[in-house]
Amino acid sequence: MGDSRGRVLAVLRRYCGYDSFRPGQADLVDAILSGRDVLGVMPTGAGKSVCYQVPAVILPGLTIVVSPLVSLMRDQVDALNDSGIAAAFVNGTQDAAAQSLVLDRASAGSLRMLYVAPERLETPRFREFASCHDISMVAVDEAHCISQWGQDFRSAYLGIADFLSCLSRRPVVAAFTATATERVRRDIIGLLRLDDPMVTVTGFDRPNLFFDVIPASAKAKKEWMARYIGNHPGESGIVYCSTRRQTEDVAAMLIHRGIGAVAYHAGMDAGERERAQRRFITDEVDVAVATNAFGMGIDKSNVRYVIHHNLPESLEAYYQEAGRAGRDGEPGRCTLLWNESDIVTRRRLLESSEDNDRLSPESRERVAASRRRLLDSMVGYCRTTQCLHRYIRRYFDDGDPHVEGADRKCGMCVNCTSTRMTTDVTGIAVAISRCVHDLGQRYGMGRIADVLRGSKARDVIDRGWDSLPSYGALSEVSSAKIREVGYQMASEGLLAISSGRLPVVGFGPQAVRTVDPAFHLEMSRLERRHAAGSAAASSGGGASSGDVDEGLVERLRALRRSLAAEASLPPYMVFSDRTLRDMAHIRPVTDSQFLAVSGVGETKLARYGPRFMRLIRDYGTGHRTEVGGGDR
Numbered sequence: 003m004g005d006s007r008g009r010v011l012a013v014l015r016r017y018c019g020y021d022s023f024r025p026g027q028a029d030l031v032d033a034i035l036s037g038r039d040v041l042g043v044m045p046t047g048a049g050k051s052v053c054y055q056v057p058a059v060i061l062p063g064l065t066i067v068v069s070p071l072v073s074l075m076r077d078q079v080d081a082l083n084d085s086g087i088a089a090a091f092v093n094g095t096q097d098a099a100a101q102s103l104v105l106d107r108a109s110a111g112s113l114r115m116l117y118v119a120p121e122r123l124e125t126p127r128f129r130e131f132a133s134c135h136d137i138s139m140v141a142v143d144e145a146h147c148i149s150q151w152g153q154d155f156r157s158a159y160l161g162i163a164d165f166l167s168c169l170s171r172r173p174v175v176a177a178f179t180a181t182a183t184e185r186v187r188r189d190i191i192g193l194l195r196l197d198d199p200m201v202t203v204t205g206f207d208r209p210n211l212f213f214d215v216i217p218a219s220a221k222a223k224k225e226w227m228a229r230y231i232g233n234h235p236g237e238s239g240i241v242y243c244s245t246r247r248q249t250e251d252v253a254a255m256l257i258h259r260g261i262g263a264v265a266y267h268a269g270m271d272a273g274e275r276e277r278a279q280r281r282f283i284t285d286e287v288d289v290a291v292a293t294n295a296f297g298m299g300i301d302k303s304n305v306r307y308v309i310h311h312n313l314p315e316s317l318e319a320y321y322q323e324a325g326r327a328g329r330d331g332e333p334g335r336c337t338l339l340w341n342e343s344d345i346v347t348r349r350r351l352l353e354s355s356e357d358n359d360r361l362s363p364e365s366r367e368r369v370a371a372s373r374r375r376l377l378d379s380m381v382g383y384c385r386t387t388q389c390l391h392r393y394i395r396r397y398f399d400d401g402d403p404h405v406e407g408a409d410r411k412c413g414m415c416v417n418c419t420s421t422r423m424t425t426d427v428t429g430i431a432v433a434i435s436r437c438v439h440d441l442g443q444r445y446g447m448g449r450i451a452d453v454l455r456g457s458k459a460r461d462v463i464d465r466g467w468d469s470l471p472s473y474g475a476l477s478e479v480s481s482a483k484i485r486e487v488g489y490q491m492a493s494e495g496l497l498a499i500s501s502g503r504l505p506v507v508g509f510g511p512q513a514v515r516t517v518d519p520a521f522h523l524e525m526s527r528l529e530r531r532h533a534a535g536s537a538a539a540s541s542g543g544g545a546s547s548g549d550v551d552e553g554l555v556e557r558l559r560a561l562r563r564s565l566a567a568e569a570s571l572p573p574y575m576v577f578s579d580r581t582l583r584d585m586a587h588i589r590p591v592t593d594s595q596f597l598a599v600s601g602v603g604e605t606k607l608a609r610y611g612p613r614f615m616r617l618i619r620d621y622g623t624g625h626r627t628e629v630g631g632g633d634r
């Protein structure tokens with residue numbers, strides 16, 4: 003065993019450039035190599051690909067990787083080849099001749115890995131190829147696509163088990179996914195017909211990510227984004243919006259302020275999308291402003307921040323998107339901008355979504371109920387005052403036995419780095435309750451605020467509301483404040499807000515509390531220590547940041563960009579941001595020093611080592627004095 007362990011680590015080192023496995027990886031690799039099926043459930047960025055790449059190098063035959071992400075295949079294959087692993091893909095973007103060429107190479111034994119979309123497995127040509135070829139492993143990426151309970155069901159995934167059974171020898175099957183509830187997990191195991199698989203679920207926490215939640219009006223959101231992005235030039239970021247229109251508006255707003263940005267959404271034609279994606283991946287522009295169509299096909303490891311301009315439909319969706327920040331392990335910042343009307347919009351969308359025509363009324367209701375629950379967890383995330391890392395961890399329930407003391411501050415989320423100021427809003431709450439009563443639980447928050455503030459508006463007077471007991475009771479309080487307290491009352495069950503197109507405010511299940519003489523309500527507000535923004539980048543949550551020469555990092559980055567252009571690769575594939583920082587820290591000038599940099603294997607050493615070492619040598623002798631440090 004010791005020996006094979008050494009072999010495995012040597013492969014990890016040589017082809018991936020890493021000294022050690024991350025949590026979960028070693029167990030999965032060992033199981034695969036011993037011939038056992040596996041299911042790896044790991045969050046985005048945890049390093050699923052290493053789990054099948056390392057065995058693919060070691061196993062005698064070919065590894066087939068099934069992935070739904072055709073747009074990613076070229077990049078993945080380029081990156082593998084750049085690391086010295088012979089890989090190729092067959093998919094519909096190639097003509098028949100090109101496809102045959104790839105299969106010929108595979109037949110000749112000159113490929114280690116072959117990427118295909120699930121539909122390919124059903125074609126006679128591919129079946130014929132596979133049945134007479136030595137296939138050691140089939141790795142199924144995004145395995146949750148097999149389940150109708152997940153969000154991305156792909157019926158072609160159901161054909162994988164069939165494909166496996168037509169092979170002369172059954173290969174080991176390794177399934178991977180980032181999102182799997184218990185139910186989806188059972189589907190994956192059952193429908194792929196995994197044979198007594200080893201199931202590994204690794205922690206869902208991402209300690210290098212700083213989580214921030216900011217309540218903001220639509221206008222404040224734009225201002226915040228423009229300021230934050232403007233303060234982080236040269237860093238890659240993604241802004242998620244919920245509609246195509248918004249992505250275009252936000253991108254235009256950023257461009258107007260001189261920030262390089264592209265919009266990306268499913269309404270663009272394939273060519274435009276491809277171009278937008280390229281410009282982002284090659285670091286030509288800093289920011290991609292996208293709907294959730296973007297991301298399934300993106301694998302950029304140096305995304306430093308993800309901003310949500312709207313509320314996602316579930317914490318799963320949020321975490322998957324936000325998790326695209328900091329995949330290289332360097333600090334990343336995930337900011338959720340939200341307001342009450344986002345919640346109303348989301349609820350409305352839920353009620354009106356009718357993509358389940360084929361389901362029976364009962365199943366439809368079940369799906370709707372489950373969607374409501376998913377949304378509630380997202381809303382809970384916006385409102386919670388506890389540590390956000392902890393909230394996420396508990397939600398995904400990673401079974402971490404080292405549950406820390408509830409009071410320890412994580413230092414990596416807004417709730418643990420800001421102080422709260424609480425104000426007593428009992429009087430306002432009681433007045434709102436009275437007004438809801440006076441209006442017979444038939445109107446929305448806006449009308450309630452009008453009455454309480456003693457509005458002289460025509461329709462208020464015409465309806466005779468100026469003679470209601472609660473009229474003018476809060477004439478000194480702003481309408482925004484009244485709404486804010488009202489929404490908090492709703493979240494505590496004191497009020498209930500209907501989810502129709504014109505939400506009506508009524509009493510909630512806890513409403514009687516407001517007439518109890520001991521009733522007391524406080525509202526807490528975060529006092530931000532910094533102008534929201536710079537905390538994560540400068541707090542150095544990631545391991546290798548800290549005292550490196552930023553001027554040198556800049557130079558390394560520029561060199562990376564030109565080498566990437568020469569090799570027609572995205573820059574982060576040449577080396578990750580983390581590797582560049584480690585390089586700036588170690589300042590290698592010999593081969594063995596260069597190999598000690600995290601993320602450098604032998605192929606990369608041979609390919610890029612000399613140019614980087616020359617730069618480092620020159621920098622050391624000539625440029626020590628002009629350390630820029632730039633924007634930080």
Ligand code: ADP
Binds near residue numbers: 044
């Ligand atoms: P996933 O597919 O789980 O989202 P990836 O396989 O793309 O994640 O890996 C995310 C990042 O982590 C990549 O930049 C990868 O090179 C890096 N990585 C993976 N395994 C390791 C490791 N053992 N040590 C250091 N970095 C790693």
